[in-house]
Amino acid sequence: MARTPRTAAARAGAWSLSELPGPREAAAEERRLRRAVAALGRSRRLLRPSITAAQVAGIVSRIEAIHDSLGRIHAHAALSHAADTRSEEASARLAAAERLAAQVSNGMLFFEQWWKVGLDARNARRILGGLGRLEGHFAHMRLMARHTLPEEQERIINIMEVTGTSALVRLYDRLTSAYEYRVGRRSMGREELSALVRSPRATVRRAAYRALLSRFAANRGTLADIYSSVASEWESVEVGLRSHASPISVRNMANNVDDRTVSALLRACEGGAPVFRRFFAAKARMLGLGKMRRYDLYAPVPGGRARNSYAEATGRVLGAMSSFSPEMASMARRVIESCHVDSEVRKGKRDGAFCSTVTPGLDPYVLMSFTGTVEDTFTLAHELGHAVHSVAASSQSILAQGAPLPLAETASTFSEALLHDSLMEGAPPARRRAMLSSRLDSLYATIMRQSFFTLFEQRAHKMVASGATAGEISAEYARGLRAQFGTSVEVSADFADEWVAIPHFYHAPFYCYAYSFGCLMALALSARRAEEGPAFAPTYMGILAAGGSEKPEDLMGRHGFDIGRASFWRGGMDYVARQARELERLR
Template sequence: MEKVIGENWSLDSLYAGGKESSELNGLISQLKHDMKGFQEIVQTFDQFYSEKDLIDLLQQIQEFKQASFELDEFMVCLYAVNVDDPDVSKLVDESAKLQADYESLKIDLDEILAGISEAKWKHLMNHDEVKEYQFYLEERKQKMDDKLPIEMEKVINKLSVNGFIGWEDYYEQMMGALRFPVEKDGKKEEISFGQAGRYLFSSDRSVRQNIARNIVEVCEEQAESFATVLNRINGFRLDVYKQRGWDNVLKEAMEENRINEQTVQTMVSAINENREVAHIFFKRKAQVMELEKLAWYDMETPSFTSDKKISYQEAADIIITQFYKFSDKLGKFAENAFQEGWIEAEDRKGKTHGGFCAFMPLKKESRIFLTFTGSYQDVVTIAHELGHAYHNYILQDEPAFTQEISTSVAETASTFAENLVLDAAIEHASSEEDKLSLLEMKILNGLKYQVTVPAMFQFEQKLYGQRMQGPLTVNEISSLMEGMIKKIYGDALDENNKYLWMTIPHFFHTDLAFYNIPYTIGYLFSNGIYAMAKEQGKQFPEQYDALLQSSGKMTVEDLASRFLNKDIGEKEFWEASLEPTIEAINEYMKLTEKMI
């Protein structure tokens, strides 16, 4: 490449001066002004509106949605590299307030949509401009039809702040207050759960074992309080469902993810029928690690590690090369992202942890954040986030309403991009040790979505089933968890953590129940697309882009039917999607046979 690729992103090219940006502060002022105007409009908007008035309002709301979303995403970026700056924290709070106001505005919009007569609705849906986001509006109206009268829903939302959401906030406080004893440099100290988690990835098993047993001990001491919170959150949700007349706890989760429940159950059935291959892998992993059996704190520890370090320039070359092999469009996109400063990768102090992709719909650019340490996992992470950025790029000219995609398809492009890079690395690994390290990376990531997450989904279903009869005790919740752990690992596990439910925040989220299973849907859906891409070669990219472009306009079933010619209600699709992980396990078993 002609241009040297830097490891720092450019935020100034978006809003020059960052927190001091006059353009940024002007955007905040404009959004506040617009929100005040919306609040006045919706209060007087009644059945005497004209169709043109409503279409204008919908357009203005979409413009506000894009601008407020960009502000929020930019704040995420600004905070990620300025975690200790109080001025940035204040801006983050302002953005959060605007987001909360927008959520309230959507409720007012729902009330307007609910009041439209059937004749007027049909006429509105036939309007050329509205057809572009017809799916979104019909979806919102259907949800309103399934709920209580709008005033009652508003009461529920208001009460949830100090009830439902209050319990989630309390969970976060309790988790933040937990402390775990650890010995460091000969001295005993107490650390947070986040810090303890890092010890669980230590290459020294005695370190992992000590912190793991301390985690279980502390969780056992605090379990009663956490069980109370979980019971209250689940109980509140069940009470709301009952008031709405919903007898299916999966209804809301399936609708939010735009997928049929039967499709998900078919997927889970395929997963359950292929779970044995995971048990085989875990047993071999124990043998390779010279253990009689694995403990729960051994599961994420790789049995093979590569000492090979990759420079950031090499990482960029690998990703760009593999993306070009799929399509010129994807390759050029990645090349531009690296060269134009879209990626913050430098390993330095003052940054937050983790990785993400932020989208700026007004600027039509994305920004990617991570800390690059030279491992191949970091290369895969960049590819994953670039997949999200490419999805944003494909959607950038769509109406704001149809840029809203469900979690079940949000991981499609990212997993696809990840597969392009990881599979190529496995194929061209320079040593057997490197190959096994990469294979295990692929396996562990696959099993997370193909085994662990589906088991948690089944745990949560049983949890809700029993909660309908009344609050569960700590022992009852932990017993359910132990049963699921047994399903995950079979008899390959010697020591488990029956308090795992306490440390999985997804169970305590109030936005949506069953928050975990969409990631499995997205992962396997993407695997199915990737398998087709390998079969069809150069004729597939255009089809792939069309699927991504429509990802906010239809259900997962319709996406598969229209763009893949596949019926995902049939087990065959999901069985094929499980194959990449199964094939990787088979290769791992073959290569490690001589080592035991």
């Protein structure tokens, strides 16, 4: 039975994809799409140095319409597959949608190639001035010229990606989503298992991690082969053919952030490891442990465990947003009430959580598996933060609506900060201590864990290029864990294979630093919120409304944040240190 706006907020359920073209409608939509691509191809004759800005704007308008149509077709297939990765029909439709996307991309490639490398700099500057809100987007495209290959080579790469790395990543999803884990007499999926790593009982936490790690370790060879293929493709195509300086530079260019900005971020995070080690030592004392073991990392401090119904969780998230900005809460409520949130626990459903933006004309879609934990409430806040960002930027072109990953993760973690501050208000001391410990758990998972993931990826890509085995990569991952925790946490040998259980390494190499970036950026925004109060809300919503129309350094620089300096990122780590000291005082 379809959910109504009232039940969508009251209980966990599946999303509605009725606003997207299903299998029947998609066939007609695809025919219209192919006609539009063919018509666009006839614009090739206009691409001369003397072309006017108005003529370019007309071509861009056609490209926007094509992206809109393709986005709707692909979204129905992709979201259906995420909802049930075991479905053969959904898998086949997603593969077909990705083939269509490659064909459409090739049909539009002539304009992209002309703009990047076929047009001289003087005329490009002349045309940029007439592109209005898309000036930043097309300026960024010009920067990618030196990494652009001849058109025929780009066509081949587009086609091969569908049957190469994309197919392998779908295989990874299908294999791992089917895994079931046994803890005691119970068999469960990964989302339910993840809740157990926060159990107050050490035996349950240890059993949960052993179930997870042993399942992935048993298939390490196959999963490592898939990873090696993904990493090799980045090395051979992006570094070898496109001449990017390094694999991570590919992600930085896509994120429209400078290499030096990301290097400054990672240095600050790596240098901040002692802050979290101090927290782990303090937490061990609170838990009555001599030393934290890796499976104790997310153990709850007594006084703060509570379960929420889905209605309570949505109410708390929307309430926290509303106290800062009623406009923000209204946008999030709209996404929930449009039945665009898939929150129920189901077998075969893709692990993890995400927010998917389709087109400016549609509210985004959110996937998570709500089990009732406090952490799930924060996950809901995180994903709805993404959704608010998408809605706020819906006045942008489809080509510039989506913010670069680091800024996207800023919006999500800022929403988590709002929820945390709201829950802390008026809480008794024991509750405050437990919540502050949980907050530091989250800051560790978002800042330190994700940045060390990225540092590992940098080493792992080099190792794959030099022919390293899965065992050697696991040994390197274990060395990274020891560097991260020092002597503050005891790490058992089975965690060496944890890397094959991290989906982001497969789906989006080097994505993870965006979480560290976003969290530290959100801490800076929260500090500004504390200084300015409600007056800061319009500024924040204005940052979100920019979407991907500006380079992050430029957008944040206009608001007084110099994100290219390591001192900026260290400021966020100083906040973490203050929170850790506050926790020790509450002990």
